[in-house]
Amino acid sequence: MNALNISEYTQTLGLQAKAAACHMAAASTASRNKALRRLATLLRDNTEALQLDNAKDLERAVAAGLSAPMVDRLKLSPKVLETCAQGCEQLAAMADVIGEIIGMKQQPSGIRVGQMRVPIGVFGMIFESRPNVTIEAASLSIKSGNACILRGGSEAIDSNKALARLVQQALSDSGLPADAVQLVQTTDREVVGQLITMPQYVDVIIPRGGKGLIERISRDAKVPVIKHLDGNCHVYVDDPCDIAMAVKVADNAKTNKYSPCNAAEGLLVARGVAAEFLPLIGRVYADKGVEMRVCPEGRAILQAVPGAQLTDASEQDWSEEYLAPIISVKVVSGLDEAIAHINRYSSHHTDAILTRDHMHAQRFLREVDSASVMVNTSTRFADGFEYGLGAEIGISTDKFHARGPVGIEGLTSLKYVVLGDGEVRQ
Amino acid sequence: MNALNISEYTQTLGLQAKAAACHMAAASTASRNKALRRLATLLRDNTEALQLDNAKDLERAVAAGLSAPMVDRLKLSPKVLETCAQGCEQLAAMADVIGEIIGMKQQPSGIRVGQMRVPIGVFGMIFESRPNVTIEAASLSIKSGNACILRGGSEAIDSNKALARLVQQALSDSGLPADAVQLVQTTDREVVGQLITMPQYVDVIIPRGGKGLIERISRDAKVPVIKHLDGNCHVYVDDPCDIAMAVKVADNAKTNKYSPCNAAEGLLVARGVAAEFLPLIGRVYADKGVEMRVCPEGRAILQAVPGAQLTDASEQDWSEEYLAPIISVKVVSGLDEAIAHINRYSSHHTDAILTRDHMHAQRFLREVDSASVMVNTSTRFADGFEYGLGAEIGISTDKFHARGPVGIEGLTSLKYVVLGDGEVRQ
Known part of the structure; x- marks a missing residue:
């Protein structure tokens, strides 16, 4: 793709994500959990087909002379896929955080004011190598009622595409918009530059990978970034x-x-x-x-x-x-x-x-x-599971929005809910 | 100042703010409240002197042909100053949000995990015209245990300097670092550009002013911004x-x-x-x-x-x-x-x-x-006071960190607190 096409392509991803996010925010807990269980089934039913797609990535990696540990991280073994499927089922079994209302208090004027937890909207995840992150990110997105745009490493593009097709099928099969999880279909690096500078479409970016990647994204981003730098x-x-x-x-x-x-x-x-x-x-x-x-x-x-x-x-x-x-x-x-x-x-x-x-x-x-x-x-x-968060989207070394291990709540925001009985402001 | 000097000056502000923030985070509730009450007294005791400094701004404004409402907004009348003093006393009387621990729960490993509310560190506030915002921002900063760097409008520079001197005196008189509230002493616009691109010193920027100012700051900032755009x-x-x-x-x-x-x-x-x-x-x-x-x-x-x-x-x-x-x-x-x-x-x-x-x-x-x-x-x-927040640092139209009316909690973050009895990870 040339620069103009990349720009158009990324805009389209953004528009589609935004539209899907509206549907996801209004979707029932039951339908989101159904999609997660359906995805688990599809992963198990398609283990062999997924390994064929994965083999293309592995062959390219070996041909390119990648180290054995690097090749190993790319591998979608039946065990890795079963772990992904179980992860989806565990998320489906968790209580829904969306719709929770906290701190509802009566005010002197008569109105009651509280806060409702709602999906943040659209998040972008930029990650390297391991293709199972596609399933992790997709399942967290579905559970939290968000839409997401996923950009995986070029080494894993065939595996990621195959996994993303299953995710979209699981969404459609459950009456949810397939665009709620979109994988970037090109490995052109320019897409990342676009994705992190579209605050009109993307509410937060989560980079997962080496320090170089995270620093580069933090430096250039025009949308909020949940980032993790050093652990000293x-x-x-x-x-x-x-x-x-x-x-x-x-x-x-x-x-x-x-x-x-x-x-x-x-x-x-x-x-x-x-x-x-x-x-x-x-x-x-x-x-x-x-x-x-x-x-x-x-x-x-x-x-x-x-x-x-x-x-x-x-x-x-x-x-x-x-x-x-x-x-x-x-x-x-x-x-x-x-x-x-x-x-x-x-x-x-x-x-x-x-x-x-x-x-x-x-x-x-x-x-x-x-x-x-x-x-x-x-x-x-210091870990999301040990802290009882049930899932971990990452660890934040920032102070803004989320700090430390970030669970599903990091993909939500609190909006004010005000209930009245005809009160007016004096 | 030339560009090099501006850069040095802003770095110094940042370094001093960072050092002061450490002291403020460890300062007792009593000493922060004492500083707020002392500031109220100083504002009342110096009403006449403040009006003399304010007169310089008013004269310049009239000479520059500013409209009557614009000149009026610059005015530090005894009534405006008394309102500022009362605001400080009200903040001093409010419960401290710093140190609050929420959600402490026992985990299967034996550790207990909760979250403690702590100051966010250093915030920058960029505002136009009304000099009383200097006192509002300073008092919110002191109450929340943060340090701040304030950049007011050039029209109000003499008033702002006089007010900031009293704030620093109130801090010193209460055993707190004077650098916890620093007013930018120059009206050079380049300072704003520096201030919003120093994530190593500034944790969040709060712009208050016209839509043009807020859009410009959001576009160029390299630190998080709590911003308020339209109200349709x-x-x-x-x-x-x-x-x-x-x-x-x-x-x-x-x-x-x-x-x-x-x-x-x-x-x-x-x-x-x-x-x-x-x-x-x-x-x-x-x-x-x-x-x-x-x-x-x-x-x-x-x-x-x-x-x-x-x-x-x-x-x-x-x-x-x-x-x-x-x-x-x-x-x-x-x-x-x-x-x-x-x-x-x-x-x-x-x-x-x-x-x-x-x-x-x-x-x-x-x-x-x-x-x-x-x-x-x-x-x-839709207002911080009507929502029972006790104070309002602004209204956020963002979804990240703070949404809607933002009270003192918007200037804090939650860190994880983990209590154990010698537990180790398996």
Whole structure:
């Protein structure tokens, strides 16, 4: 397509999404849940056909010399498709958030004022590689009564097209507009540029992918973006604290998994407990092959630990998101220095204090400016499912609209509902 | 200042605001309320001095040939200043929203998860003419524990500077950082361009002024904007309805005041009640000199009303925000056409149905995509104070973050608070 055609094409997507969004907002809970269950059935019934389409992407990927893990992420195995189908069924079983009315209160004038939760309208999702995101995004959109425009990676275009056809069939079979979920049919990059600058059609953009993609979209977007940048999370071991618990939690926060954004990247230890705590956690990290980037005071204590991999921390280490078996370690004078360090270097994602002191816990919760603040538990719990949100559209490191793990409510807005009996304004 | 100096100056404002925001977030409720009461006292004690500074702005305005109403809006009369002082005291008396914890629930893993309301950080307000907005914005900022950067109109620069000095004194006198409220000291327009493109320092921008200003800021901003564009509000008179009540409410919605954004600009009437209702409201509007821009069916009924000012409505009339004694009038077949018309032409601000039919009321509330949807009451109630918000920072016609009248909560965000007892992720 040339630039003019791209522009026309994207406008058409926008217009169709807007029209579909009106229908979806008025659609019954039953019909939206029906579409989700129908989609689950279609995914199971078409597993073989989907794998044929998927094979085209896989062949291209292998021919292009993509790495084995990259090729693996593209794969729509029967297991991946079954997980998608179950996800749709789980969403169908969840209570509907749309139509909920909160805070209805009588006002002095006689009117009653509350707020009703309604779909936000149209969202755009821009994602890379994994084609199962097409089903995740489509099912969240259907459940929340929105319309969406999906733009997947070019590597997965054949798989995405095949999945999107099933989604549209499930919508039609349930009496809902097929345009409620539209997949961008071209891999031309210009479409993304258009999509993120159409506030007249698109209410919010959710990018999923590498930091480069997210930064580029945030920079150029003219519509709101729910974005997730770094996860430089901290565990602060306070004085006083339960040392055995601190070892267990600091271990879990770092070593449970290295790649997630909610894994700890920095360990702060109050001077009063450093001599007792550091050798214990140092032994755990040494056993698991975790390198420690240490301050001089930390090194003085940790160098006695057999097998400890110690490196002197540079200024850069305090800001680093390793996503690897590496953790920065710093001894601090106490709560004040810990809070100041976190507010300066943390990515405002998730930070935890391990303490027995109630006032310290309260101050940490209040003063640490992060999306999730925790007491006596692992940063690894920062997750939509662990928080009981039932589904996760992403994690936001912004403060506006949604902060932290974002559930279906992040795809809704609250409008005011006012009920009267003929009252007029004086 | 030259471009380089402007850039340095704005960066400094941002850095100082960010540092002050940390202090404000940790400040006690008592100290923030103390600063508000101190500001009220300072405004009263300095009424004469403020009027001297205000006189400079007034003289310049008269010399520049500004219209009498424009000059009047600049005036800091003792009455205006007393209203500002009372506003500060009212805010001080309000409950603190900061620190509130909502929805704390136990999760299967053992952790408890809730959300704490915290200040959003730094907001920028860009406003025109009226210098009292300086006090309004400053006091809302202090109450909500934020820092702010205020950019007033060049016509009011001397008044704004004098007011901002008192605000900073009130902050210092209460042990809070003076930089928590900073007024831009230059009238160079380039500062606005910088201010709205510093997401590293500014969390949200609130423009207050004409549509041109707001559109320009929304277009160029790289930080979130809480914005208010048009107020094309509708009253839909349904079949069946209480005709006497409908006349009273349709009268109030149009004629209570013509200039506010929540005044009705369009009247839709169900065919079944048009012959009874239109002559009655037509007489009211005729008596008050309200011109009616009518559809052919409406004209056929209304032309019998003595003194009715009737004009044939053009397509443009359905979208118009008159802010004047003019209203568009259209006869519709019923609820479906009314909802479709409103969703197409309304500015999604405030729309009301007047009805006796419960199912119609429910559908209107659900399907009309506006910030405020009302049953049997006047659109004029769409207002922060009437909604019980205690204060109003603006009205949002967006769906993201805040929608409709925005109270102090619009200047806050919710962060997750997680309490554990040593739980770790499996």
